[in-house]
Structure formats: C-alpha cells, structure tokens
Amino acid sequence: MRIGDLARQTGVSRRLLRYYEDQGLLRPLRLPNGYREYAETDVSEVRHIRALLEAGLPTSVITRVLHCVHDDGEVVVPSSCPEMMDNLSRERTRINLEISRLAASRQALDSMLAIAREPADGRRSPR
DNA sequence: ATTCTAACA
C-alpha cells in the first residue's frame, strides 16, 4: 500500500509517516516511481510506534525496541523482551526525577502565592 | 489523483 492508504488506516498524517521513516522507525520499499510501498504489517507497526511515543520514549529508543512489541488482539503489550523492559524502566525513573523537579517548582510557587495573599499585618490585599 | 522533496508568513 502507498502512504495515503497507511495514513487513512492509521490516522497518522503522511508528513508524520515520512518523519517516522527518517527516524528509522519504518522502512517502506521504494517503487520505481519513487513512491513508498508499505507492507500490511506496517499498520500495526504504526500503532506500536504510537504506543511507545505516548509512553514518552524518544524515537531513538523506539527504533531499538520496536521488535519487542507484538499485537495481542486489540491491545499492544510488551512481551518479556529484556531490552525493552530495561528501556521502559529507565524511562520510568527519568520521569520520576522530572516529577520531583516539577513538584519542587510547584511548592516554590505555592509558598510565594501564599505570602502574596497573606500580608504580614492587617493591610488589605491589592485590587 | 497522488506522491516526492525541501523549506518556512
């Protein structure tokens, strides 16, 4: 199938499908006219890519663990592929650090807002 | 009618 068909079947734009190819996520064949020829299996491949992208993994990592993902009917589940388990857990700890930083920022903002709404003495707040 | 590449009011 050509890029237009894959785009319709997956809901992913042609632009993005070409981008996935640049990132090494998809390897469509090339017809003599230069058009990309995708395999039927690329439909599920795109679903897998979407799932991994939503999990926050960078395309560089997805390229390496895509072969670990398989279809189980409607849901995409990571089979026991050590390579993938490793990368997913790394992503998880990375996210935890990010959450910590954001929580710290929130607390800093909260304390400032508290002070702003709570003048030392009886002065009324602005507005 | 479709796709391709490259580039950005």
Place this chain on the structure above:
DNA sequence: TGTTAGAA
C-alpha cells in the same frame, strides 16, 4: 507537525 511550492 502543518502547510505549501514545484516537479514527476
């Protein structure tokens, strides 16, 4: 990522 120009 979208959009678009110009070519095939």
